[in-house]
Amino acid sequence: MALTLTSCGGGDSAGGGDNATIRLVAADYGDSADNSSEKYWDELVDAFEAKNPGIRVNVEVHSWNDVDQRVADMVRSGDAPDMAQIGAYADYAAQGRLYSADELLSIPTQADFLPGLAQAGEVHRVQYGLPFASSTRVLFYNKTLFAKAGITAPPKTWAELQQDAQALKAAGAQTPYGLPLGPEEPQAETLNWMLSGGGGYTDNVGSYTFDSDANVKTFEWLRDELVAKGLTNPKPGSTNRKEVYAAFADGQVGMVNGHPTLMRMADAKNVQYGMAPLPGRDGTSAATTGVADWMMAFKQHGHREQVGKFLDFVYQRDNVLKFADQYDLLPVTTTASEAMRADKDNKHLWEFLDELHTAEFYPVSKLSWAPVVSKLKKSIGATVEKNGDPASVLGELERDAEATENSARTQD
Structure with missing residues (x-):
């Protein structure tokens, strides 16, 4: 209305x-x-x-x-x-x-x-x-679940995040790490991980870089080291952000990348949480997603x-x-x-x-971004499925993005 x-x-x-x-x-x-x-x-x-x-x-x-x-x-x-x-x-x-x-x-x-x-x-x-x-996005973590798992500080690297997720799983956490790559808003979670792996949607001159080596390696790590080992929600490719946030606010998720709205949700249900910079491949991520x-x-x-x-x-x-x-x-x-x-x-x-x-x-100034992100929402979740092929999915997104951008420039 x-x-x-x-x-x-x-x-x-x-x-x-x-x-x-x-x-x-x-x-x-x-x-x-x-x-x-x-x-x-x-x-x-x-x-x-x-x-x-x-x-x-x-x-x-x-x-x-x-x-x-x-x-x-x-x-x-x-x-x-x-x-x-x-x-x-x-x-x-x-x-x-x-x-x-x-x-x-x-x-x-x-x-x-x-x-x-x-x-x-x-x-x-x-x-x-x-x-x-x-x-912006930061890492939210459930202090109660961390204490139960014997974790004393939030992770700074991917390796530490994986170790903490394993400890949370062993301590009975329903979802050690919440990974929302469903069609609602996967572009934020995608960029979080790309940046923490040294990649991103574009390079420093604004060209699309979906299928860069850094991005491919990032989603291979997610597929093999988190999803395949049962350290995330069961079907990340069809799980939306709202579902993961609601589960965190219900005390079921150990860690999730979140924005300020999640504080209100967690506070309303008295969840004890902390916040920290996003972990990166070898140390704290040099950048986070801004919206x-x-x-x-x-x-x-x-x-x-x-x-x-x-x-x-x-x-x-x-x-x-x-x-x-x-x-x-x-x-x-x-x-x-x-x-x-x-x-x-x-x-x-x-x-x-x-x-x-x-x-x-997000590269919102690019005339191609709206159709590009629409395609990303439908396909990015396939990168972390069992037998998923990040290089193929990201390669197709790159080809579509480049073609859409060239077409938009011609029309401009």
Whole structure:
């Protein structure tokens, strides 16, 4: 169900100046009516309109299940919203539909974005995607199960992770390590393991590297040293993240890579857990997965000035921090990040915040990424099945990714 927010304001003409109505379509980060993003936007819009009485802001909040499609339908029907806060921006940028960041934002606002996130929002070195919320991944471990298995510290290497998983299994843990490679969101777990093995989705010049030696060896290790030895959930290729998180919150999983939402789930069921950097092949992983959601502004209705004023307000430090606090997410600006790091009430997020500086993000600026990740979701789980062939699966993904990228460049 869409949640539509319409705050009282000034005029609603479609023209320029300070008299216009602008529309935002946004995703809902809440999991119930009580913590819906509707409340955040309602309060923020009221505060903005009080300072800018000529600008009226209408906000529609949709669930993550359909918000991207809703925006796509609006664009296709010829009535794009002025702003959209969704999961991807590159296609719209390539079509010439979006304002660039420097066309919208004041210099201080644009300069305040964390550098890695600002870069992730670029297409052809021009920033169109404005980061809105972010998260990173760390290793969660169940302290109670660790104590029962005689484990005194979280693992720093793959070998230690395997040893700890074996100890957990011997001590009766139902799932020593939770490995979600099912179709819901395997791209995060996949990148976690690629990075910890010295690989990744792309190289330092942005070319796809699915079938690199490092990536192939990573999934061979997962297949042979964790899955084949019964140290994970029985069918990782069909197990989704939500299932693994729920099992961890029920005290059934010894270790899992997770983001801040898992803290709330575990706290709600009084699970005693710890967090640590991701283990790597030979030591702590040099990088972790970063995930960002995006704000973008469409040119269609010509409200550049009004949208710019609103977005400058959205990205003020206190507003960014309030949203991050409310949903246990990470701020996307330097000033808000520094404020979170200085606030002991946010100590539970410091581990994730520290990882943000070295996080690697999905290659969302590549026009091919959406179809590529769609194929990955269907096939990556086969790499760790019995008799699975990582080189073959990753090779096919590489060929498809390269072909899709070449096609997208031609159309661009």
